[in-house]
Amino acid sequence: MSTSLTHDVAVIGGGAAGLSAAVTLARSLRSVVVVDAGEPRNAPAAGAHNVLGREGVAPLELLATGRAEARHYGAEIRADGAVAARHLDTGFEVDLAGGDTLRVRRLILATGLVDELPAIPGVRELWGRSVLHCPYCHGWEVRGTRIGVVGTSPMSVHQTLLFRQLSDQVTLFLHTMPDPDDEAWAQLAALDVQVVTGEVSELRAQDGELRSVALADGQVVDVDSVVVAPRFHARGDLYAQLGGTLVDHPFGEMVPADPSGRTEVTGVWAAGNAHDLAATVAGAAAAGVVAGGAVNADLVTADAQAAVRSRRSVGR
Numbered sequence: 001m002s003t004s005l006t007h008d009v010a011v012i013g014g015g016a017a018g019l020s021a022a023v024t025l026a027r028s029l030r031s032v033v034v035v036d037a038g039e040p041r042n043a044p045a046a047g048a049h050n051v052l053g054r055e056g057v058a059p060l061e062l063l064a065t066g067r068a069e070a071r072h073y074g075a076e077i078r079a080d081g082a083v084a085a086r087h088l089d090t091g092f093e094v095d096l097a098g099g100d101t102l103r104v105r106r107l108i109l110a111t112g113l114v115d116e117l118p119a120i121p122g123v124r125e126l127w128g129r130s131v132l133h134c135p136y137c138h139g140w141e142v143r144g145t146r147i148g149v150v151g152t153s154p155m156s157v158h159q160t161l162l163f164r165q166l167s168d169q170v171t172l173f174l175h176t177m178p179d180p181d182d183e184a185w186a187q188l189a190a191l192d193v194q195v196v197t198g199e200v201s202e203l204r205a206q207d208g209e210l211r212s213v214a215l216a217d218g219q220v221v222d223v224d225s226v227v228v229a230p231r232f233h234a235r236g237d238l239y240a241q242l243g244g245t246l247v248d249h250p251f252g253e254m255v256p257a258d259p260s261g262r263t264e265v266t267g268v269w270a271a272g273n274a275h276d277l278a279a280t281v282a283g284a285a286a287a288g289v290v291a292g293g294a295v296n297a298d299l300v301t302a303d304a305q306a307a308v309r310s311r312r313s314v315g316r
């Protein structure tokens with residue numbers, strides 16, 4: 001049987017962004033419900049790095065701690081998916097996959113993003129362990145080892161240079177990227193980056209460990225890790241249902257918002273990777289705090305205005 005609930009705020013997504021928003025709101029005595037489908041983006045990684053005070057913490061452990069902190073202040077956490085959202089006169093109605101419907105005054109979309117990986121056999125299987133994308137997330141862990149960068153765009157040269165900072169054994173596989181320009185060739189040569197032409201056909205692993213990159217022309221190059229550049233697709237279904245439009249970004253698409261996370265849809269905020277494709281765990285958490293504060297401020301103003309109207313209506 002479905003239950004109708006009423007909260008000040010529904011936070012959709014219980015990653016670093018959503019839980020931080022929930023803590024901020026709950027500490028301001030707002031009734032807040034977090035709906036979380038439980039698929040944080042960094043789940044495949046062994047540890048979350050550059051997280052001050054929790055350096056290297058297991059991603060799911062960090063979020064379990066965050067859920068406990070949010071609950072401590074009174075937030076409700078639901079392990080469920082939000083599948084539909086509609087406008088009400090007073091806010092929003094959100095349908096959950098489990099059958100319940102929430103009625104809330106404000107919405108924070110902290111739904112994260114989906115990484116679209118290159119369609120190369122082996123990439124998905126090793127993603128987050130020896131197939132990497134971000135030098136700040138796991139670069140230190142592969143320092144000094146054999147790193148292969150799979151080129152898919154002109155930005156692949158920049159990505160190569162970022163990993164070259166971490167190792168002097170870097171190979172750039174040109175794969176499907178456009179031919180580097182003269183300056184890029186000069187930089188790669190000056191930094192002793194090996195460049196391999198031809199399309200990558202598969203990543204080869206043994207006992208779950210990456211061993212080599214195989215090319216369509218038969219070449220095989222031994223590596224310890226591979227770097228790819230996913231396309232980043234913000235999870236924006238609910239935003240679109242509410243009349244919002246995702247915007248293109250050079251690396252994918254995102255929910256547009258102002259620095260506080262306020263979107264063009266009145267009453268809807270976005271935080272974390274849903275809005276900022278490059279946000280790290282700490283950045284997403286910070287955005288959640290900012291959005292939580294902004295939503296509380298918006299509700300404070302609305303409540304004060306309602307109090308004035310109410311007072312005037314009784315002639316005081």
Ligand SMILES: Cc1cc2nc3c(=O)[nH]c(=O)nc-3n(C[C@H](O)[C@H](O)[C@H](O)COP(=O)(O)OP(=O)(O)OC[C@H]3O[C@@H](n4cnc5c(N)ncnc54)[C@H](O)[C@@H]3O)c2cc1C
Nearest residue numbers: 013015016017037039041042049082112137272273280281
């Ligand atoms: C392999 C990998 C390793 C990484 N390592 C690091 C690292 O070491 N350090 C670092 O700082 N960053 C790292 N990152 C980046 C990090 O994952 C993001 O910065 C962070 O997850 C963003 O937090 P978020 O809250 O915006 O989104 P997420 O953590 O992705 O959380 C979004 C949550 O919303 C839920 N959700 C989505 N839609 C719905 C819906 N409709 N209903 C209910 N729930 C929904 C999802 O299931 C998920 O639980 C890594 C990323 C990857 C891919």
